[in-house]
Amino acid sequence: MGRLRLVAAWVLLVSVAAGGWLVLRPAREPGPADPVPAAHRLPAVRREAGRWDRWTITEQFAAQHVMVLQIETTHLDEAAVIARTVATPLQDRYSEIMMYFHRPGRPDTLPPRRVQWSRATGFVETDFEQR
Numbered sequence: 001m002g003r004l005r006l007v008a009a010w011v012l013l014v015s016v017a018a019g020g021w022l023v024l025r026p027a028r029e030p031g032p033a034d035p036v037p038a039a040h041r042l043p044a045v046r047r048e049a050g051r052w053d054r055w056t057i058t059e060q061f062a063a064q065h066v067m068v069l070q071i072e073t074t075h076l077d078e079a080a081v082i083a084r085t086v087a088t089p090l091q092d093r094y095s096e097i098m099m100y101f102h103r104p105g106r107p108d109t110l111p112p113r114r115v116q117w118s119r120a121t122g123f124v125e126t127d128f129e130q131r
Contacts, residue, residue: 055082058102065095072104076113080125083115087123095119 055073062068067090071082079101087097096118100111114126 054078057086062094065093067094067097069097069099070102070111071099072102072106074104076101076103079113079115080123083117083123083125087115087117091117091119 054075055071055078057069058072059070060067069086071086073079073082075082079099082101083099086099090097096116099115099117101113101115102108102111110128112127112129114128116124116126
């Protein structure tokens with residue numbers, strides 16, 4: 001009979017501890033009902049330029065087979081080379097890629113350079129500072 005009471009006491013103790021844990025644990029936010037695959041989610045769209053990088057993609061948007069990229073660099077004269085480096089792996093996925101080149105920190109209201117790639121015209125560079 002003593003052994004039965006000991007087992008009952010342990011069961012009661014475990015039940016109370018488990019119940020207390022369930023009541024006192026932090027509540028979790030419910031997860032999304034239908035998680036969106038990573039390929040269909042917009043990326044984190046704003047990041048700081050890399051301090052030691054030659055160029056950094058700071059923003060990117062995509063819709064309707066068009067990608068728009070904001071690129072910060074101190075080497076605006078290399079915009080065409082940077083554009084080819086960035087756009088070449090993306091050409092199968094998009095019909096047009098617009099790359100806007102800014103100085104770090106974006107002191108200019110308009111981007112100094114733009115390079116547009118499309119299947120019809122290839123790469124076209126526009127220097128807005130010479131206009």
